[in-house]
Amino acid sequence: MPHTELPTPGRIAEALAALRDRVRETPLLESPVLAREAGAGRLFVKAEGLQRTGSFKLRGALWRLMQLDEAARGRGVVAFSSGNFAQGLAAAGRELGVPVTIVMPVDAPEAKRRATEALGAEMVLSHHGEAPREVAAAALSRDLARERGLTLLHPFDDAEVVAGQGTAGLEAMAQMAEAGAVPEVVVSPVGGGGLMGGVGIALRSAHPTAAIWGAEPEGHDGMGRSLRAGERVAAPGGPTVCDALQAPMPGLATLAACMAAGVMGVAVADGPVIRAMARAFEELKLVLEPSGAVALAAVLAGLVPVAGKVVLVIASGGNIAFDRFAECLARAARAQG
Structure with missing residues (x-):
């Protein structure tokens, strides 16, 4: 679909x-x-x-990763998130054997960042200045997907x-x-x-x-x-x-x-x-x-x-x-x- x-x-x-x-x-x-x-x-x-x-974010993260083919699972995925989707995707990736990279705004709650790292995701912090923090994080995640050959996942628009x-x-x-x-x-x-x-x-x-x-x-x-x-x-x-x-x-x-x-x-x-x-x-x-x-x-x-x-x-x-x-x-x- x-x-x-x-x-x-x-x-x-x-x-x-x-x-x-x-x-x-x-x-x-x-x-x-x-x-x-x-x-x-x-x-x-x-x-x-x-x-x-x-x-609830684990639900969508697991189902989305289950739709990837084996090649995409092997390369890994990247997504931006201020915390909850990050944790859900990290847990889903660990369970399904899919490497996960998360771009998180630098001012997201520290507890959510630590929890995401503990679930095994690679963390990349984004700095947004005067721009909306989700806009800056989304741009950085697109760059990482292109540079590393990762599948870019959107936390909600999918x-x-x-x-x-x-x-x-x-x-x-x-x-x-x-x-x-x-x-x-x-x-x-x-x-x-x-x-x-x-x-x-x-x-x-x-x-x-x-x-x-x-x-x-x-x-x-x-x-x-x-x-x-x-x-x-x-x-x-x-x-x-x-x-x-x-x-x-x-x-x-x-x-x-x-x-x-x-x-x-x-x-x-x-x-x-x-x-x-x-x-x-x-x-x-x-x-x-x-x-x-x-x-x-x-x-x-x-x-x-x-x-x-x-x-x-x-x-x-x-x-x-x-x-x-x-x-x-x-x-x-x-x-x-």
């Missing part, structure tokens, strides 16, 4: 079948307390932060990556069915849109009337702006606690997937994100990084209409250093008090 095409629901199901023995079936947690806070009928959280490597990430949505739907629930509102974090695109395609096929929302940090809401414009639009950028959701604009494949799925966009400020991290820890005993909590933040802050509805929230990752997590919880406590 050309990587600019959209994955079908059948392709996502094929990916899930192939990945069942390689990825963890992450828990789906129901919280009556958080449902009452949000005004929802029932609220479920898909805990992808408990996936191997700490985020139909097979989208298909792999969409397996989280298929899993969640099956788990909800076991709990006697049908999703009426689905909210997922959005960076470049790989997870949202895959989950959106999977959900829209099974539940045509569900409302599907992509949650992004304020100033980095390129997907929401693009969905409203009907074409790719860059977000203005700016400071955000959501370090993993700073793609300057969505990919071609991911925007097309989200448009096909009827996704709507919502932007969330730092305050609600930090509060959602605290509430997830208090009520669900989950450690979420800010980027992993942005969808729950959108629901708890009343930014997505959920009154009386059955809600599925994707909590996408938990890769955060202890001191930073403690700092976020302290900020949430100060804001509450």
Whole structure:
């Protein structure tokens, strides 16, 4: 399948079948307390932060590497990432015997860099100056691919990556069915849109009337702006606690997937994100990084209409250093008090 095409629901199901023995079936947690806070009928959280490597990214990385021929596997791959895809791809490469080179912005979280190195990937740091850090990292990864003969992988703008990430949505739907629930509102974090695109395609096929929302940090809401414009639009950028959701604009494949799925966009400020991290820890005993909590933040802050509805929230990752997590919880406590 050309990587600019959209994955079908059948392709996502094929990916899930192939990945069942390689990825963890992450828990789906129901919280009556958080449902009452949000005004929802029932609220479920898909805990992808408990996936191997700490985020959903392993799903797309493994499935993408499984599509390479033997020659490409032997030469190796290169990709840019601020951390979560880096860890997922490094783990996938180690498992499948594929050499992995990661280009990571020099100001990405140190904990994510150390974790990626520990998984055996070669690390190359990129310096971006005044340019968006993903733009500089992407350019360096293209140069390395050309110089070394590596296969260049995109962390989200690739139909097979989208298909792999969409397996989280298929899993969640099956788990909800076991709990006697049908999703009426689905909210997922959005960076470049790989997870949202895959989950959106999977959900829209099974539940045509569900409302599907992509949650992004304020100033980095390129997907929401693009969905409203009907074409790719860059977000203005700016400071955000959501370090993993700073793609300057969505990919071609991911925007097309989200448009096909009827996704709507919502932007969330730092305050609600930090509060959602605290509430997830208090009520669900989950450690979420800010980027992993942005969808729950959108629901708890009343930014997505959920009154009386059955809600599925994707909590996408938990890769955060202890001191930073403690700092976020302290900020949430100060804001509450």
